[in-house]
Amino acid sequence: MTQPVIQLQKVKKKFGNKTIIKELSFDIFPGEVFGFLGPNGAGKTTTIRMIVGLMNMTEGDILIFGQSIKSHYKEAIKHVGAIVENPELYKHLSGYRNLIHYARMVRGVTKKRIDEVVDLVGLTPRIHEKVKTYSLGMRQRLGLAQALLHSPQILILDEPTNGLDPAGIREIRQYIRRLAAEEGLAVIVSSHLLSEMELMCDRIGIIQNGQLVGVHSVGEFVGEEAEIIVRLTLDPIDQAVQLVKRYDYKIIKKEGHDLFIRMENEAIPILAERLIQQQIKLYGIHAEAKSLEDRFLEVTGGQDIV
Amino acid sequence: MFKFLKLVQNENMKSFRRFSTLVMFIMLLCALVFIGVVNKHYETHDSNKTWQQQLQAENHDLQKQFKANPDEHTKEALAINTYRLDHALKPTDSTSFWGSVKDAVNGMQFVMIFAIIIAGGIVSSEFGSGTIKLLLTRPVSRSTILLSKYVSTLFTLLVFGVACFVFSCLIAAALFGFDGLSSPYLFYSEGAVHEGSMLLHIFGLYGLQMVPAIMFVTVAFLISTVFRNTALAIGLSIFGLMAGSLVLQFLARFGWSKYVLFANLDWSPYFNGNGPFQKGMTLGFSATVLAVYYLLFIAFTWIIFKKRDVAA
Numbered sequence: 001m002t003q004p005v006i007q008l009q010k011v012k013k014k015f016g017n018k019t020i021i022k023e024l025s026f027d028i029f030p031g032e033v034f035g036f037l038g039p040n041g042a043g044k045t046t047t048i049r050m051i052v053g054l055m056n057m058t059e060g061d062i063l064i065f066g067q068s069i070k071s072h073y074k075e076a077i078k079h080v081g082a083i084v085e086n087p088e089l090y091k092h093l094s095g096y097r098n099l100i101h102y103a104r105m106v107r108g109v110t111k112k113r114i115d116e117v118v119d120l121v122g123l124t125p126r127i128h129e130k131v132k133t134y135s136l137g138m139r140q141r142l143g144l145a146q147a148l149l150h151s152p153q154i155l156i157l158d159e160p161t162n163g164l165d166p167a168g169i170r171e172i173r174q175y176i177r178r179l180a181a182e183e184g185l186a187v188i189v190s191s192h193l194l195s196e197m198e199l200m201c202d203r204i205g206i207i208q209n210g211q212l213v214g215v216h217s218v219g220e221f222v223g224e225e226a227e228i229i230v231r232l233t234l235d236p237i238d239q240a241v242q243l244v245k246r247y248d249y250k251i252i253k254k255e256g257h258d259l260f261i262r263m264e265n266e267a268i269p270i271l272a273e274r275l276i277q278q279q280i281k282l283y284g285i286h287a288e289a290k291s292l293e294d295r296f297l298e299v300t301g302g303q304d305i306v
Numbered sequence: 307m308f309k310f311l312k313l314v315q316n317e318n319m320k321s322f323r324r325f326s327t328l329v330m331f332i333m334l335l336c337a338l339v340f341i342g343v344v345n346k347h348y349e350t351h352d353s354n355k356t357w358q359q360q361l362q363a364e365n366h367d368l369q370k371q372f373k374a375n376p377d378e379h380t381k382e383a384l385a386i387n388t389y390r391l392d393h394a395l396k397p398t399d400s401t402s403f404w405g406s407v408k409d410a411v412n413g414m415q416f417v418m419i420f421a422i423i424i425a426g427g428i429v430s431s432e433f434g435s436g437t438i439k440l441l442l443t444r445p446v447s448r449s450t451i452l453l454s455k456y457v458s459t460l461f462t463l464l465v466f467g468v469a470c471f472v473f474s475c476l477i478a479a480a481l482f483g484f485d486g487l488s489s490p491y492l493f494y495s496e497g498a499v500h501e502g503s504m505l506l507h508i509f510g511l512y513g514l515q516m517v518p519a520i521m522f523v524t525v526a527f528l529i530s531t532v533f534r535n536t537a538l539a540i541g542l543s544i545f546g547l548m549a550g551s552l553v554l555q556f557l558a559r560f561g562w563s564k565y566v567l568f569a570n571l572d573w574s575p576y577f578n579g580n581g582p583f584q585k586g587m588t589l590g591f592s593a594t595v596l597a598v599y600y601l602l603f604i605a606f607t608w609i610i611f612k613k614r615d616v617a618a
Contacts, residue, residue, distance in 0.1 A: 052443040054616040078445035088436030092324055101319065104312040105444040146440060 003066075004029050005079070005154055005186045006051065011060035013046055013210075020046050021210040023060070028188060030153065033180050035201030035218075036190040043210040044190045045085065048158055051188075052082050064154065078106065081152035083160065087143020091132040095123055095142050098131060099149060106150040113149065121145045122171075136163030144172070155179065155187045161196055173200050230268055232259045232275075233283040240280050247274065260288070310454060313446065317458030321424055330420040334466065335473050338413050342477040345400040345409065357396050361387050378579065382494040389499040395489055402486040403478045404504045410474030411508065414515035417470050418522055419544060421463040425526035426539030428455050429611070433534040438616055452611045456527060463523055467512060510577070517596070518571035522547050524600060528607045554583070570595045 004027035013021040021043045028034050038044050049055040051062055053069050053076075062069045064076040089098045099118070103109035118127050121141040131139065140163055147155060160176070161169040177200065179185045191197050197204060198218060206213040229252060234240040237257050244251060244261060249271065252260040263271065268285060275282050321327055355363075365387050372380045390397060398405040429452070432438040442448060490501035522543050529539035550568035557563035564570075564584040570592035575582045582588070 049616065052439075054439060054442060056613075056615060074445040074447065077443060080443065082440075082443050084439040084443070086436065088439065090320060090437060091435070093320070097319065097323070101316050102440070102444070104316050105309075105446055107309070 002029055005065060006188075007063040008047075008051075009061045009063065011047070011050060011062060012058045013043075013050060013055065014058040019210060021050075021057075024207070024210070024212055025060075026205055026212060026215055028154075028186050030186050031180050031184045032202045033176060033187045033189060033200055035197040035204040036188060036207065037194070037197060037204050038207035042207045044207055045158060047207070048082075048084060048156060048188070048190065052080060052084060052156060053077055054084065078150070079152055080154045080156060081147030081150065082156040083143045083147055083158055084156075085158050086162065087139050087146075089131050089139060089142055089146070092130065094130050095127045095134065095138075095145075098142060099127075099146060102146045102149055109149055113151075117145045117148050120148070120175075137165060137168045140164055140168075140172075144175075153185060155185050157187065157189050159191055160189060161191060169196065176200060228263070228265060229288040230261050230263060231284075231286040231288055232261065232271075233257050233286075234259055234275065235281045235283065239278065240275060243274065243278055243280070244271070247271070257283070309446075310450065313450065313454035314458050314461065317428065317455050318461060321428065321458060321462055327424070330423070330466070331469060334413060334416050334420065334470060337416055338410050338470070338473045338477055341409055341412070342406055342474075342481045345406060346481045348400075358391060361391055361397070365391075382579070385494050385499050386492045389492060395492070396486055398486060398489055398491075398504065401482055402489070403482050403484055404486060404489065404508070406478035406482055407471070407474045408508055408511065410470065410477070411511045411515060413470040413474065414467065414512065414519065417463070417466040418515075418519045418547060420466055421459070421519060421523050422526045422543045422547065423540050424462050425459045425523040426530045426543060427536040428459055428527065428530060430530040430534045430536040430539060433616075434536065442616060448612050449608055452531070452608060456524075459523055459527055460520065463516075463519055467516065467519075471508075471512065514572075514574050514577070517573055518547075521567065521571060521596060521600065524603050528603045531607045532610050558583070564591070565595060567596075567599050 006028040008024050008026050011021055011024045012019065024043075024047060036044050036047070046055065050057050051064075051069070053073055057070075065079055067076040069076045089095075090101065093101070096114070096118070099114050103114055115124075118124050121144050123138065123141055123145065126134070126138065131142065134142065140160065144157075144160070147157070155176075157176070161172055164172060173196065176187055176189070180187050180202075189197065189200060191200075201218055203215060203217050205215045232240070235257055237254065237259065240259060241251065241254065244259065249267070250262040252262055254260075261271075265287075268287070272282060272285060365384060368380055368384045368387070372384065389395070396402070398408065400406060400409050432441055441451060489504065491504045491507035492499055493502055493507075494500075525546065526539045526543035529542055530536065533539065546568075550571065554563065554566065554568045557566060557569075561584070564587050569583045569587075572583075573589060573592060574580070576589040576592070
C-alpha cells in the first residue's frame with residue numbers, strides 16, 4: 001500500500017491523572033475515507049484536536065506526510081483542512097469575508113479559487129450575506145468551503161452532516177466520496193449518524209474509552225457473517241414456530257405476527273416453501289441486513305446487553 | 307512580513323466590521339460635540355472686558371499671590387501673561403480653535419474605554435464563539451496569531467486616538483472657526499518665555515494619554531487571553547482605569563507605592579513642573595517601572611496562549 005498521510009504513534013493524552021487517550025496508533029492513507037466512531041466521551045474529538053494541533057499530546061507523536069505535528073507544526077498542518085465540531089464562523093461578517101479571512105492565512109489562495117470553492121459548495125447566491133442569516137446547513141457548507149480553500153490533501157470533518165437535511169447529507173456524502181476518489185484526498189470523518197458512516201467510509205476505526213477497539217473496512221465489518229436475520233410475517237404464528245423449530249432454524253425473537261430468524265441467505269426460499277406447504281399464510285419476508293449500528297453496539301457494548 | 311500584515315488586516319476586519327465599533331465612534335463624536343457645545347454656550351461669559359483687561363486683572367492677582375508666597379508656578383503664569391500682553395497673543399481658551407481641540411484631549415478617556423472593550427474581547431471572543439479552532443488550525447504559529455491580535459488592538463487604539471483628534475478639529479472649526487489658528491504655545495523654561503507649536507503641544511498631550519492607554523489595553527488583552535472571559539477582561543481593566551487614582555491616594559503614605567503600576571501611568575508632572583507622586587520619581591524611573599510591568603504582562607500572555615489546550 002502507499003505511504004500513509006497521517007500516522008498516529010502511540011498517542012497518549014492525560015488530563016491531570018485521568019488518561020483520556022491510551023496509546024492510540026493508526027494510519028490513514030490517501031484516497032480513503034476513514035470513519036471515526038465511538039460513543040460520546042470515548043475520545044474522538046480529543047483525538048481530532050490533537051491531530052490538528054489544538055491540544056498537546058502527553059506522549060507519542062502524530063506525523064502528517066512524515067512531519068511531526070509537534071516539531072514541524074506549520075509544515076504538517078498546511079496539508080490539512082478541518083472542521084472541528086460545529087463550523088463556527090464569524091457571524092458578523094459575510095460568508096465571503098470569512099473565506100477571505102482564511103485565504104489570507106495561507107499562501108496562494110486566489111480570488112478565483114475562493115469563487116470556485118463557493119460554487120462547489122453551492123453558496124454562490126448568498127455568499128455576500130452575513131453568516132448570522134445562514135441556516136445551519138449553509139454554515140456547514142461554508143465550513144466545508146473554508147476547509148477546502150487551500151486545496152488540502154487531508155480533510156478532517158467532525159460531524160459533517162450535522163444539521164443538514166437529507167438532500168444536503170446526500171450531497172455532502174457524494175462530494176466527500178468524489179474528493180477521495182478523484183483527488184486522492186484522505187478524509188477523516190466522525191459522525192454519530194452510523195448509517196451515514198456506512199455509506200460514506202471505506203474504513204472505520206472504533207474508539208472506546210480512549211482505546212482503539214478495532215479498525216475494519218466497511219465491507220467486512222458489516223457483512224462479516226454469512227448468516228443474516230430474516231423477518232417473516234406469518235399467520236398462525238404458533239404453528240409456524242413449531243415448524244421452524246422442527247427444522248432447526250435459530251429463532252431470535254417473536255413479535256406479534258413477526259418472527260425473526262437467523263439463517264443463511266440460501267435457506268430463505270426453502271423455508272418459505274415449507275411454510276406454504278403447511279398452509280401457513282406468509283405475508284412477508286424481509287432480510288434484516290445487519291447494520292453498522294448493530295455491529296457497533298456489539299463491538300462497543302453489546303456484551304452488556306446479552 | 308507580508309503575511310503578518312495580512313493577519314493584522316484580518317483582525318482589523320473583524321474589529322471594525324462590528325456594529326458595536328461603529329457605535330463607539332458615534333459615541334465619541336457625540337461626547338466631543340457635547341464638550342464643544344458646552345464651551346460655546348459659555349463663550350459670552352465675561353465678554354464686556356477685552357482679553358487684555360482680563361489678563362491684566364489676572365496678573366494683578368497673581369502679583370499679590372507671588373508676594374505672599376513666591377513660588378515657581380505663579381512666576382511662570384505671570385511671565386506668560388506678560389508675554390501675551392507684550393506680543394498681543396490672545397490666550398487659547400476653550401472658545402478658540404486650539405483651546406477647544408486641547409479640551410477634547412479629555413476624549414481620550416472614552417478612547418481608552420473603547421480600546422479596552424476591543425482588547426478585552428479580541429482573544430476571548432474567539433474562544434467564546436469557537437472560531438479559535440479554525441483560526442489556530444492554519445500554518446501560522448500561535449505566537450504570530452497572538453501578535454497580530456495585539457498589533458491590531460494597538461492599531462485600533464491609534465485609530466480611535468486619531469479619530470478623537472480629527473473630530474475635535476472639525477468640531478472646533480465648526481463652532482469657533484479658525485480664530486487664533488496661528489497662535490503659538492507658550493511655555494516657560496530657564497527664566498524666559500518661549501513660543502512653540504500648538505499642534506506639537508497637543509500631540510504631546512495625546513502622547514501622555516497614550517501611556518496609560520497602552521498599559522490598560524495590554525492588561526485587558528492579558529486578561530482576555532488568560533481567562534478567555536470578555537466581561538472579566540473589560541470589567542477589571544475599566545475598574546483599574548477608574549479606581550487607579552483612588553488606590554494610589556490610599557497607598558501614597560507607603561514609600562513602596564512608587565513601584566505600583568498606577569503611580570507611573572501619569573507622566574504629565576514630569577513635563578508641566580508639578581511635583582511627582584513620590585519624591586525621587588523621574589521620567590526615567592516611571593518609564594523603567596512601566597517597561598518591567600509591560601514585559602511581564604506580555605511574557606505571561608504569550609506563554610499562556612502558546613501552551614494552552616483549546617477545548618472551546
